[in-house]
Amino acid sequence: MRSPSELTTVFRSQGMKLTPQRQLLFRLLHGNITHPSADALYLLASAHMPGISLRTVYQTLNDLASMGELQQLALGTGSARFDPNIGAHHHTICQRCGEVRDVYLTGDMPAYVQDLAGFVVDSAAVVLHGTCAQCRAGESTAKSDNRRNNVVYNKENST
Amino acid sequence: MRSPSELTTVFRSQGMKLTPQRQLLFRLLHGNITHPSADALYLLASAHMPGISLRTVYQTLNDLASMGELQQLALGTGSARFDPNIGAHHHTICQRCGEVRDVYLTGDMPAYVQDLAGFVVDSAAVVLHGTCAQCRAGESTAKSDNRRNNVVYNKENST
C-alpha cells in the first residue's frame, strides 16, 4: 500500500476524513510484513491508542482493501490476514506456528492450465504449506528429509 | 477418496462403526466434483435421509479429512469446501457464481522460489480467481477482453 502521507491525499480527495484512528492504522500497516489479522492489528493499535474500537479496525481494513491498498488473504487459519504488499507475490504458511511470509516465484512462468473450459483467469494465488526454519530448528531434523525442498511441485496430474 | 466399499473396510479396521449416515455420506461424496460445503452436503443428505443432523455431517467430513480421504479447501468464500479428489490438482473459483472446479497444471513445473529462508515446502495450493464460461455468457462480452486468458501469471516480482 502507499505511504501514510500518500494515503492522506487519497482519502481527502475522495471526500473521506483523516481521523487519528486511520492515521495510526496507516502507520502500523505501512511496510508491515507480518500479515496481521484484524484482531492482531487491533491489539497493536490499542497499545498506541487505548480505546480504539475493533469495529474501526475492521472498517479501515475493509476500506483499504476495497481501494486496492491492501490484499486480503484467506489462508484457512480462522481469520483473514491483511497484506499491505499488493505487488504480485505469493505466500508461505508454516503449519506449526502459523507464520505467513511473502515469497516471489521465479523461473519461466507462465504455467499453462489444462482444460480451463472457458474460465478466464484474473489472478492466481499460490500458497506454500510447510514448516519454517525456526520451527524446524526446534525439532529433530530427521523427519524433514523426506520432504521436498525448494520445489513447489514436481509433476501435477493424478486423480 | 476411496470408494464407499473400501471406506467400509477402512473404518471397520480402525474400530469405527459403519452407520447408515456415514454410508450415505460416503456415497454422496464419492466422485462428487462440486466441492460441496458442509451445509450443501447436509441439504443433499437430508433429501435422502430426513432427520440427519448437520452435526453428523461436520463430524464425518472432519473424520474423512483427518484420515486423508478428503481435502478441505479454505477459499475465502465463507464456508469450507470439501474435495474428495485428493490427487495433486488445483482449483478455479468463479468470482461471480462461486463455482469451484478442479484444474491440472501442465508445463514444466517445478517453479522455483526465491529466498525460502529455510522454509520447507510440504504442498502447494494454486487458486485461480476469475470468471467461468457460464457467467461470461450471461454478460456483455466486451469487458472480458482486457483479461489474461489461459495464463496463470506473467512475470512475478514487484512490491
Next chain:
DNA sequence: ACGCTCATCTGCAACTCATGCGAACAACCA
C-alpha cells in the same frame, strides 16, 4: 437371537470471526 458395550448421532449451547445499526462524535469547509 439376545444383550452388552462403546462409538456415534442428535440437538442445543457456545464460540469465533465478521458485519449491521444507530447514537455520539469529530474532521473539514464555509
Next chain:
DNA sequence: TGGTTGTTCGCATGAGTTGCAGATGAGCGT
C-alpha cells in the same frame, strides 16, 4: 466558530463451526 457529514464506537446480530451430554444403535460375544 458553526454546521454538515463522514466516522467511531459499542452492542446486537449473523454465519460457520465445534463442545457437550444424553439418547441411540452398530458390532461383538454368547
